[in-house]
Amino acid sequence: MQSKQEERGLAYQIIVFIFFFLVLIFSVFIGITRFLFSEIMMDNSRETVSHLAKETVYQIEGRLSAIVDISQSIITLYNSDYLNRNELDTILNDYIYEFDTLESITIAYAPEYNKSGDSRTIYHFKNKAISQELHPAEYQYLDWFQIPYELKSKCWTDPWYDASSTKQTVISYCVPIFIKGNCIGVMRFDTKLSGLQRIVSPLKLKRSGYAFLVSSIGTIITHPADSISFNESIFSLAEETKDTQLRELGKKMIQGETDFIRLRGNTIFNDSWIYFSPLLSNNWSLGIVIAHKDVVRDLNLLLIIQTLFSVIIFISISLIVYYRTFSVSKPIRLFTEVATKIGSGDFDAQLPPSGNSYEIDHLIHSFAVMQKSLKEYIKNLEITNAEKNRILAEVQVASEIQRKLIPANTEHPYKVKEIRCYGILEPAGEIGGDLYDFFPVDESHFFFVIADVAGKGIVTSMTMIMVSTYLRTISTYNFTVNEIMKNLNNFLCTQSSAAIFVTALIGIIDLKNDELEFSNAGHTPLFLRKLNGTYEIFADTHSNPLGVFENMEIGSSQLKLDKGDELILLTDGVTEIMNEKEDFLGIKGVESIIQNLETTNPEQTAKQIMQYVHNFAQSIPQRDDITILVLDYKYPE
Amino acid sequence: MNNKRETLALLLLLLSIFLLTGCKKSDKQNGAITQSNMEQSPYSTGLFTIRYLPVWTHQAEFAGVYMAQKKGFYNDKGLNVLIQTGGPHYPPYDNLQDGHSDIVQMSLLTAIKRDSEKDNLVNLAQLMQRTYLMLVGKKSRGINSIADFNGKRIGLWKTDDRLLSLIFLQQHKLNMDIVDLDTSINLFLKDGIDIMNVMRYNEYHQLQQAGIDIEDLFTVSFADIGLNVADNGLYTTREFYEKHSKHCRDFVDATIEGWLYAINNQEETISTVLEIMHKHHLPANRPHQKWMLNELSQDFMVDSSQIGVLQKSQFEEAKRLLTEQNMPITSQTYNSFYPYAK
Numbered sequence: 018m019q020s021k022q023e024e025r026g027l028a029y030q031i032i033v034f035i036f037f038f039l040v041l042i043f044s045v046f047i048g049i050t051r052f053l054f055s056e057i058m059m060d061n062s063r064e065t066v067s068h069l070a071k072e073t074v075y076q077i078e079g080r081l082s083a084i085v086d087i088s089q090s091i092i093t094l095y096n097s098d099y100l101n102r103n104e105l106d107t108i109l110n111d112y113i114y115e116f117d118t119l120e121s122i123t124i125a126y127a128p129e130y131n132k133s134g135d136s137r138t139i140y141h142f143k144n145k146a147i148s149q150e151l152h153p154a155e156y157q158y159l160d161w162f163q164i165p166y167e168l169k170s171k172c173w174t175d176p177w178y179d180a181s182s183t184k185q186t187v188i189s190y191c192v193p194i195f196i197k198g199n200c201i202g203v204m205r206f207d208t209k210l211s212g213l214q215r216i217v218s219p220l221k222l223k224r225s226g227y228a229f230l231v232s233s234i235g236t237i238i239t240h241p242a243d244s245i246s247f248n249e250s251i252f253s254l255a256e257e258t259k260d261t262q263l264r265e266l267g268k269k270m271i272q273g274e275t276d277f278i279r280l281r282g283n284t285i286f287n288d289s290w291i292y293f294s295p296l297l298s299n300n301w302s303l304g305i306v307i308a309h310k311d312v313v314r315d316l317n318l319l320l321i322i323q324t325l326f327s328v329i330i331f332i333s334i335s336l337i338v339y340y341r342t343f344s345v346s347k348p349i350r351l352f353t354e355v356a357t358k359i360g361s362g363d364f365d366a367q368l369p370p371s372g373n374s375y376e377i378d379h380l381i382h383s384f385a386v387m388q389k390s391l392k393e394y395i396k397n398l399e400i401t402n403a404e405k406n407r408i409l410a411e412v413q414v415a416s417e418i419q420r421k422l423i424p425a426n427t428e429h430p431y432k433v434k435e436i437r438c439y440g441i442l443e444p445a446g447e448i449g450g451d452l453y454d455f456f457p458v459d460e461s462h463f464f465f466v467i468a469d470v471a472g473k474g475i476v477t478s479m480t481m482i483m484v485s486t487y488l489r490t491i492s493t494y495n496f497t498v499n500e501i502m503k504n505l506n507n508f509l510c511t512q513s514s515a516a517i518f519v520t521a522l523i524g525i526i527d528l529k530n531d532e533l534e535f536s537n538a539g540h541t542p543l544f545l546r547k548l549n550g551t552y553e554i555f556a557d558t559h560s561n562p563l564g565v566f567e568n569m570e571i572g573s574s575q576l577k578l579d580k581g582d583e584l585i586l587l588t589d590g591v592t593e594i595m596n597e598k599e600d601f602l603g604i605k606g607v608e609s610i611i612q613n614l615e616t617t618n619p620e621q622t623a624k625q626i627m628q629y630v631h632n633f634a635q636s637i638p639q640r641d642d643i644t645i646l647v648l649d650y651k652y653p654e
Numbered sequence: 655m656n657n658k659r660e661t662l663a664l665l666l667l668l669l670s671i672f673l674l675t676g677c678k679k680s681d682k683q684n685g686a687i688t689q690s691n692m693e694q695s696p697y698s699t700g701l702f703t704i705r706y707l708p709v710w711t712h713q714a715e716f717a718g719v720y721m722a723q724k725k726g727f728y729n730d731k732g733l734n735v736l737i738q739t740g741g742p743h744y745p746p747y748d749n750l751q752d753g754h755s756d757i758v759q760m761s762l763l764t765a766i767k768r769d770s771e772k773d774n775l776v777n778l779a780q781l782m783q784r785t786y787l788m789l790v791g792k793k794s795r796g797i798n799s800i801a802d803f804n805g806k807r808i809g810l811w812k813t814d815d816r817l818l819s820l821i822f823l824q825q826h827k828l829n830m831d832i833v834d835l836d837t838s839i840n841l842f843l844k845d846g847i848d849i850m851n852v853m854r855y856n857e858y859h860q861l862q863q864a865g866i867d868i869e870d871l872f873t874v875s876f877a878d879i880g881l882n883v884a885d886n887g888l889y890t891t892r893e894f895y896e897k898h899s900k901h902c903r904d905f906v907d908a909t910i911e912g913w914l915y916a917i918n919n920q921e922e923t924i925s926t927v928l929e930i931m932h933k934h935h936l937p938a939n940r941p942h943q944k945w946m947l948n949e950l951s952q953d954f955m956v957d958s959s960q961i962g963v964l965q966k967s968q969f970e971e972a973k974r975l976l977t978e979q980n981m982p983i984t985s986q987t988y989n990s991f992y993p994y995a996k
Binding site: 159160163164167168178235244248249252253256264267268271 | 939
């Protein structure tokens with residue numbers, strides 16, 4: 018509960034709002050930064066590695082070009098007729114001595130041109146010139162001899178281990194020797210691979226960048242991992258991890274293309290960028306690897322700083338909002354305590370002196386005015402309440418009086434043995450507007466009335482008392498029912514307020530002649546239930562409700578009563594009662610009830626009708642007085 | 655200091671050669687084997703020593719022998735097997751006849767042809783029941799059918815392994831300029847030749863590892879065109895076989911056991927092969943050796959009673975092909991050539 022209150026707190030809501038707002042703003046900001054800067058970073062990296070690659074290629078090409086230049090000079094010397102073998106070998110020794118890059122020179126003849134065993138390798142070992150004789154069987158199928166010999170063109174070999182002479186891994190520039198258009202052999206100029214490796218291996222770029230060389234058939238020649246050099250090719254690495262992208266990259270490398278490509282596979286390159294550029298002399302390719310994380314390291318650093326900055330801003334704003342909100346809401350909390358005291362009845366509770374903002378001051382002032390008004394209101398309310406209690410007491414007295422005006426239920430009212438009577442009046446409020454009454458007018462006439470004064474409350478009740486009293490008085494003058502009704506109408510028109518009207522059904526039973534004369538002034542119909550269970554309904558009214566039109570002519574009706582006839586009189590509280598579906602019971606409903614009655618005296622009839630009415634209404638509260646009056650006539654014992 | 659160490663190492667090496675070869679003349683140029691390039695079992699005391707010469711340099715082609723040695727299958731049978739270094743410079747037949755090797759591995763065609771010289775070869779086991787030999791040509795060089803071979807340059811191994819290719823050329827009456835090859839595929843890659851012979855398990859895959867896609871090659875697989883001659887088998891001389899028949903049988907059984915182990919434990923086997931290749935300074939990578947072992951495994955995915963068996967039909971087919979091309983053949987009968995025939 019406490020945490021929920023805190024969640025709804027002002028500070029909490031403002032901080033949450035700021036949080037989402039800042040997340041949105043900084044996400045957009047970081048996204049834009051990443052988008053804009055990643056391209057710049059890529060371009061910078063490409064620029065850096067391409068520069069490095071060009072410089073490295075230039076160095077390697079320089080070393081290879083030196084060998085090519087030497088070869089041209091020596092071939093020129095070889096083709097001249099001025100030098101014999103020894104003189105030529107001396108010059109070759111001088112070249113090897115003079116040029117560090119030149120490891121050895123081999124002159125190898127094809128078997129058919131090596132009759133005098135002139136094939137030889139010249140190299141230096143421990144500063145001593147050595148001329149090692151070669152046999153064609155040793156070399157005629159080796160790449161360095163066979164490829165230039167068969168192709169009749171100059172070429173560079175892939176690295177190979179010269180086990181027979183220098184005991185070094187070398188790469189060789191091989192030049193076919195022609196005499197009179199016939200290729201008679203190959204001249205080979207070796208340079209140590211380590212010379213190229215010394216150029217490539219130290220290359221470091223950022224944290225994990227490195228360079229590697231790939232031969233013209235994809236073999237990896239130099240790589241920081243020794244186990245890879247000479248064993249793996251770009252294509253074997255691609256095959257091991259089924260990396261088609263790496264295979265395509267390998268093809269581009271051996272085809273002499275230049276590109277900057279990102280690899281994402283599981284190869285030794287992992288997620289990295291590779292820049293590759295060809296060595297035009299020998300169709301090798303130089304690759305420079307730079308890890309993607311290194312490429313975007315600066316960008317990531319920038320994004321991390323931005324994120325941290327965002328977090329710091331958020332925390333700062335949150336703290337400021339929290340303390341400021343706490344400060345601003347302090348008078349509100351005091352104010353709340355005072356309001357609670359006032360709510361519990363302490364109207365003299367002291368309000369906080371003032372807030373620290375105009376709004377709070379205004380609120381305190383308004384509350385002070387309200388407090389004063391409340392005090393006055395409560396004072397008035399107390400007076401009003403006292404008055405109300407007094408009136409209520411009086412109403413209760415009036416109610417008591419009203420109840421006493423309703424005749425008590427006895428089996429034979431006023432000991433009139435021909436008549437049995439039973440009435441029920443359920444007022445909707447403390448005091449009601451319904452009334453019923455019955456009494457003998459003389460020895461042979463029995464008077465009954467059921468009436469409903471429109472409205473509720475004191476005025477209605479007083480009117481009801483007036484009607485009751487008036488009827489008791491006037492019925493002693495032996496008037497007919499229509500005369501009684503007419504007098505009552507005029508009395509109500511003159512004595513009562515204009516807003517009050519009364520519906521009534523008045524009847525007088527002639528006990529000697531078994532006749533009933535009744536008059537209905539806008540009231541609910543009279544039901545006559547015969548002894549055999551059948552019934553009649555007398556719905557016609559003889560006039561409008563009473564108390565509206567003065568000197569109104571009012572008629573009456575006569576009925577012949579049989580023994581056991583039961584008169585059932587109701588007020589509209591019965592017919593207009595509603596159930597949960599807001600359906601009225603109506604006249605038809607009452608008829609249905611009367612049809613199903615199996616009673617033998619007025620009390621049972623009245624109570625059973627009331628029970629049916631309650632069952633119909635179920636839980637729907639009663640909105641009008643309900644009155645039922647049942648009389649039977651000379652019920653056979 | 656370094657010079658002193660090198661001198662000492664050289665002296666020790668010479669001493670070892672002297673002791674282990676029984677002062678035999680070292681003649682490397684003629685393809686003889688020296689102790690320095692042998693794979694030795696660590697448990698050799700009291701065991702019968704057999705010198706085994708593979709037909710090529712160390713690779714997964716001989717995986718069964720490596721694993722039989724590593725797992726002690728030879729030792730279990732009382733054998734101490736020295737695995738010699740093979741290759742085009744160490745022709746198996748010559749080394750066997752010269753007494754440098756006791757058991758060698760070579761193709762059936764080579765054996766039947768070369769046996770015409772002494773009629774003393776004994777086939778101990780026919781390990782490869784089919785040929786993996788192929789011819790490949792680059793489509794980019796205009797090779798799209800066998801007819802396109804005419805007038806082109808073809809590279810064939812300088813060893814007897816070229817026999818089947820020669821039979822193919824003669825059968826199809828192809829007039830081609832033949833260039834002798836050693837072990838390299840570079841002349842083909844550099845377009846020095848238009849077509850070359852390759853083993854499906856070796857050079858064919860090496861070409862792929864040099865960036866050539868299979869679909870860029872026109873291939874002729876001899877096994878698919880009626881030239882399916884059984885390839886490598888284990889051979890010894892009749893003298894050695896008759897003198898050490900039990901050891902020969904044990905060698906064959908242990909070798910086949912080694913092959914079955916290699917096929918069922920390929921990753922371990924490839925690691926062992928790579929280890930041996932690196933030890934001999936041979937370029938090697940795992941995908942290639944894996945490809946090779948996988949290809950060769952097919953010969954052992956048959957009924958166990960057929961593993962290592964030389965069928966008479968294979969023997970006769972090889973003789974027929976050689977005879978048709980007027981090449982010499984052995985005078986031995988099938989039962990004499992293959993003493994384990996049932």
